[in-house]
Amino acid sequence: MNPIDSILAELQHEAATTRKMLERVPEESLAWKPHEKSRTLGEVASHIAHLPGVFIATLAREEFDRNEYQPGATATVADIIATFDRNVADALAVLPTLTMAQLSGTWRYKYGERVIFEMPRLAVLRAMGLNHLIHHRGQLSVYLRLLNVPLPPVYGPTADEA
Numbered sequence: 001m002n003p004i005d006s007i008l009a010e011l012q013h014e015a016a017t018t019r020k021m022l023e024r025v026p027e028e029s030l031a032w033k034p035h036e037k038s039r040t041l042g043e044v045a046s047h048i049a050h051l052p053g054v055f056i057a058t059l060a061r062e063e064f065d066r067n068e069y070q071p072g073a074t075a076t077v078a079d080i081i082a083t084f085d086r087n088v089a090d091a092l093a094v095l096p097t098l099t100m101a102q103l104s105g106t107w108r109y110k111y112g113e114r115v116i117f118e119m120p121r122l123a124v125l126r127a128m129g130l131n132h133l134i135h136h137r138g139q140l141s142v143y144l145r146l147l148n149v150p151l152p153p154v155y156g157p158t159a160d161e162a
Contacts, residue, residue, distance in 0.1 A: 003103065004095050007125055011056070011095070014130060015088045018048060018137050020152040022084055024144055027077050034146055041143050046074035046083075048136045053087030055109075055128035057094050059121045063108035066116075091129070 022045055030042030039047070050071055058064040072086065073079040098121065108118040109128075119127075141151055150160035 049084035056091035
């Protein structure tokens, strides 16, 4: 089996679950944060919306310069969901085009001339594309719980959906 086939299926599953979580974000709480050192709810949700566009949809390139990224609007929950949907669609379109040689080849993430990291694309897919997304979705679920927002099922029923 081509590793992209399983990653495509996993991305589709995780994106659907993540979208359900984003749909629960209360518009009136976007500026809320649980601690002074934490990101706001809106910042966490926006970050989630951008991850598939930054770390998956750009993998056909040799490198990605964060300074060139056009993030799209994330001022409202509707904007966040639209940005997430667009980035997931872009990621799903790019993945089947990648060859095994590209997947094992190095990809660089940069801010201008500064290289933040470089690693094989397959590692970027796993670590930054999927694990990073899942990590921040978990963070979002904690924020929502603290705001008494019922959580959707993730890998099974939640206490709210049992």
